[in-house]
Amino acid sequence: MSSGRDAILARVRKSLARGPVDDGTRAELQARLSGHPRGIIPARSNRDHGAQVDLFVEMAEAVAATVDRVASPDGVPDAVGDYLAQHNLGADIRMAPDDWLESIDWTQRPTLAVTKGPSAGKDEVSVTAAFSAVAETGTLLLHSGPSSPTTLNFLPDNHVVVLRSSQVVGAYEDAWDQLRAAGAMPRAVNFITGPSRTGDIEQTIMLGAHGPRRLHIILVDDG
Amino acid sequence: MKTTTRQFKDNARTALADTGLQSALDKMETGFVVNRANAAARLPEFEALRDQGRDIKNHTLEHLDFYLETFEANVQKAGGHVHWAATPEDARQIILDICRSVDAKTVTKGKSMIAEEIGLNEFLEENDIAPIETDLGEYIIQLRNEPPSHIIAPAIHVLKEQVADAFHEAHTDLDPGRSLEEPQALLDEARAILRQKYLDADVGITGANFLIAETGSSVIVTNEGNGDLTQTLPKIHIAVASLEKVVPTLEDASALLRLLARSATGQEFSSYTTFSTGPRRPEDPDGPEQYHVVLLDNGRADLLGTEVREVLRCIRCGACMNHCPVYGAVGGHAYGWVYPGPIGSVLTPTLIGVEEARHLPNASTFCGRCEAVCPMRIPLPKLMRHYREKAHEEKLTPAAERAGLGLWAFAARRPGLYRWAAGLVIRVLGALGRRRGRFASLPFASGWTRYRDLPAPQGQTFQQQWAARNGRRGRGA
Amino acid sequence: MSTTRPEVALFVTCLVDLFRPVVGFAAVELLEQAGCTVSVPEAQTCCGQPAFNSGDRVDAKTVAAQVIDAFEGFDYIVVPSGSCAGMLSKHYPELFEDDPAMADRARDFARRTYELMAFLVDVRGMTGLDAAYNGNVTYHDSCSGLRELGVKQQPRQLLASVEGLTLIELPGAERCCGFGGTFCVKYPDISNNMVGDKTTDIEKTGADTVLAGDLGCLMNMAGKLTRTGSSIRARHVAEVLAGMTDDPAIGEGQPE
Structure with a gap:
């Protein structure tokens, strides 16, 4: 529908009372795109890293995520196992095929039945890593890729995210900088802030609308 | 979509008599309104962020052609497709063609006001494709066969008993004896039914809160996660969005996202904000095989050149309607078209015509609460006044109103005559109303006295009394 | 409280003029207590808001220009109504935005105009x-x-x-x-x-x-x-x- 395209762009330009942007303006706009300047960043997250991690935990818990802090990766299997036990969940977990998660010795908790790959909708619990986490609103950033199937973030009733404290940044913009440094924009970038919720029936907030009913964060202290 | 905007007054009367609706609307003030105020108060930078949000949108609109072209190029670079739709007909046909290319039987849909604007569901049904709304509120009203009454809380007007009735009727496998009294039971039922629909759908259609030129991404913001399931599971993801949704960079989107949830529901951030860029990559284990963006114009390109262009800054948070006393009295359906509340009172005349939508910009007290909370600082009362002026110029206002206004203007331009006539009338009214202090009815004032007394004037005008006291009239006088 | 004695013109408002003159006298009393000399220009009718809000910009401008004329030369214009004061101080400049002959006058007039409570406290420092x-x-x-x-x-x-x-x-x-x-x-x-x-x-x-x-x-x-x-x-x-x-x-x- 290129005719639709050209006609629409022509109407836009007519309304702006000009032709296509001139070369000078184009260069300025290109520079704005490639420089992607930051705007106002709330001072809330402007603190030392330890305090940012605390803020992340505080904000995540405020939106009904649960957070379990463990001292090292070795503590993760037990933390997962305890979480399952606490909520009377079975031993099956669907795990993201993530190098770091795979480097953990899951046999420490022999009862866990770990399978890996995307979800087809039958899994009760998923375990994933995250790309980063944003302190200002307690937001996890996950993105799609071979080691991080998107379906794990939405289909299982319980989403367990294993996060390293060094992955916590202050503001969204900090996460964008890291993501840009990591390469091209992935197909899906998911900002996740607490479990799924709805207020669509009589403005009553309820958790677990379509996505996970619970979001559990295992925060590994790694300095 | 069928329009009943012309019958706004009748719609409003019906709404005012609907006790269920009234109790639903009453909850807004203690919910959305208080929550927004608290969220704004928790963020010291909130007012500065509003200025910044306005500036980002103004900058983008000023270079809209450039950013749209950049967006398109980056979508294509990521392996996606951009379709330009000048009209709702174009948009519907583009979407139908994509659905047919995979012989789609069902499509799941995330909440999209643009899909409402183009009447997508009816059109797909006519073409033997079943659209399934997945946002809980949208799903409820789809079952009830009615349009949304709020842009972020589409079923705000529905009581839980009515939801239960709709589920019992539509979910034929549902045990008729099963209790759906509690909202949680209703949610569980909807979750179970929709889960299978997501997995079965051939195409997923979502709207977009933002489009990002820098990356060619579409962004959706939800609390339920329905939009993500809609766009992740089917073979094809179609995002339908209007032109003005584009912003330059991820930083710009982040700046606006800081305003969106806080203004809408008073949340710090919605549960899910997802940036989608192109289809599944070769190495990806999941995600759609095709990614399409349908860009809808429907008058917006022309609107950009008019005095109401500021309305294009809108990010559809719904704060204006949450805070509007008129919306709070009559709800969304009374407005008679897709967009209710103050934003609807500006958009509707813009998109369907001043004559059809004459009532909407008039049905405002200009209390200014919408403008006071609009995260994009859209001067909504001013834009409504613009449409009042247009209606006046085109002589679309009722004859009686015009005559009254003419008489007023005649007198107001003649201070001497005005003082004389006013003094006379007030003296009579003052004498008549002196004992009771008010009138329960008066000829020519039935609009007022139908519901309230008219306080009687004190008897003499201020000007008469001031003159009688030889009060000062000017400097040195 | 400020020591100079400013010349203040009261914009009575049509509702006060017609229905409740005591509000006008109360305003005069308060302004005098605040150390002002108060006048009430005779040639005032209405602020023009009914026309302005009904989309009748032409009549609104005519009335507005008349008000600006009538209140020429005063230090302040004070209004016992937020609505009319808003019309005078916020919307008059807007009405004459594209009228070079009137734009400056409207802005100057707007700068001198105050709602009564705001004037007493913010300008006259009444506590x-x-x-x-x-x-x-x-x-x-x-x-x-x-x-x-x-x-x-x-x-x-x-x-x-x-x-x-x-x-x-x-x-x-x-x-x-x-x-x-x-x-x-x-x-x-x-x-x-x-x-x-x-x-x-x-x-x-x-x-x-x-x-x-x-x-x-x-x-x-x-x-x-x-x-x-x-x-x-x-x-x-x-x-x-x-x-x-x-x-x-x-x-x-x-x-x-």
Whole structure:
């Protein structure tokens, strides 16, 4: 529908009372795109890293995520196992095929039945890593890729995210900088802030609308 | 979509008599309104962020052609497709063609006001494709066969008993004896039914809160996660969005996202904000095989050149309607078209015509609460006044109103005559109303006295009394 | 308080002129207490808001130009109404934006124009006054004064100094009462719903008097209160501050 395209762009330009942007303006706009300047960043997250991690935990818990802090990766299997036990969940977990998660010795908790790959909708619990986490609103950033199937973030009733404290940044913009440094924009970038919720029936907030009913964060202290 | 905007007054009367609706609307003030105020108060930078949000949108609109072209190029670079739709007909046909290319039987849909604007569901049904709304509120009203009454809380007007009735009727496998009294039971039922629909759908259609030129991404913001399931599971993801949704960079989107949830529901951030860029990559284990963006114009390109262009800054948070006393009295359906509340009172005349939508910009007290909370600082009362002026110029206002206004203007331009006539009338009214202090009815004032007394004037005008006291009239006088 | 004696012109407003002159006299009294010399230009009628808000820009401009003429030469123009003051100070400059002959005059006029409470407190530095009122009062913030002019704490500050007066804050005080000028007669059903909510809120405070700074809102609320048989009285805040409360309240009958 290129005719639709050209006609629409022509109407836009007519309304702006000009032709296509001139070369000078184009260069300025290109520079704005490639420089992607930051705007106002709330001072809330402007603190030392330890305090940012605390803020992340505080904000995540405020939106009904649960957070379990463990001292090292070795503590993760037990933390997962305890979480399952606490909520009377079975031993099956669907795990993201993530190098770091795979480097953990899951046999420490022999009862866990770990399978890996995307979800087809039958899994009760998923375990994933995250790309980063944003302190200002307690937001996890996950993105799609071979080691991080998107379906794990939405289909299982319980989403367990294993996060390293060094992955916590202050503001969204900090996460964008890291993501840009990591390469091209992935197909899906998911900002996740607490479990799924709805207020669509009589403005009553309820958790677990379509996505996970619970979001559990295992925060590994790694300095 | 069928329009009943012309019958706004009748719609409003019906709404005012609907006790269920009234109790639903009453909850807004203690919910959305208080929550927004608290969220704004928790963020010291909130007012500065509003200025910044306005500036980002103004900058983008000023270079809209450039950013749209950049967006398109980056979508294509990521392996996606951009379709330009000048009209709702174009948009519907583009979407139908994509659905047919995979012989789609069902499509799941995330909440999209643009899909409402183009009447997508009816059109797909006519073409033997079943659209399934997945946002809980949208799903409820789809079952009830009615349009949304709020842009972020589409079923705000529905009581839980009515939801239960709709589920019992539509979910034929549902045990008729099963209790759906509690909202949680209703949610569980909807979750179970929709889960299978997501997995079965051939195409997923979502709207977009933002489009990002820098990356060619579409962004959706939800609390339920329905939009993500809609766009992740089917073979094809179609995002339908209007032109003005584009912003330059991820930083710009982040700046606006800081305003969106806080203004809408008073949340710090919605549960899910997802940036989608192109289809599944070769190495990806999941995600759609095709990614399409349908860009809808429907008058917006022309609107950009008019005095109401500021309305294009809108990010559809719904704060204006949450805070509007008129919306709070009559709800969304009374407005008679897709967009209710103050934003609807500006958009509707813009998109369907001043004559059809004459009532909407008039049905405002200009209390200014919408403008006071609009995260994009859209001067909504001013834009409504613009449409009042247009209606006046085109002589679309009722004859009686015009005559009254003419008489007023005649007198107001003649201070001497005005003082004389006013003094006379007030003296009579003052004498008549002196004992009771008010009138329960008066000829020519039935609009007022139908519901309230008219306080009687004190008897003499201020000007008469001031003159009688030889009060000062000017400097040195 | 400032020591120079400014020349102030009172813009009476048409509702005060016609329905409740005591508000005008109360305003004069308060302005004099604040050390001003007060005049009332004769050639004033209305601020033009009915035309402006009805989309009749031509008549609105004509009336506005006439007001600007009539108030030439005063140090300040003071208005006992947030709505009319908003029209004069916010919308006049907007009306003449594209009129080079009038634009500067309109802006200058707007700069000199104040709502009464804001003028007393913000310009004249009034912090309290010598008045008494026995009662529990609640206060409704009229929309234009509040949102166009930022009138919020000034009346409360002055009311705090009134002997015998207890202020009970009105929940939803910032929500519109449903008056809206011609709105209340064009959309009476909706307006009724709004004013009904407002008077219910007022009743719930347990106050015996409701005050506000705009006669339009007050007549709307008073008319609803009397219609529903309430004994709550409605007065303009200036009446109480100036100690002019001997007259019957708005919509209240003469004692037999």
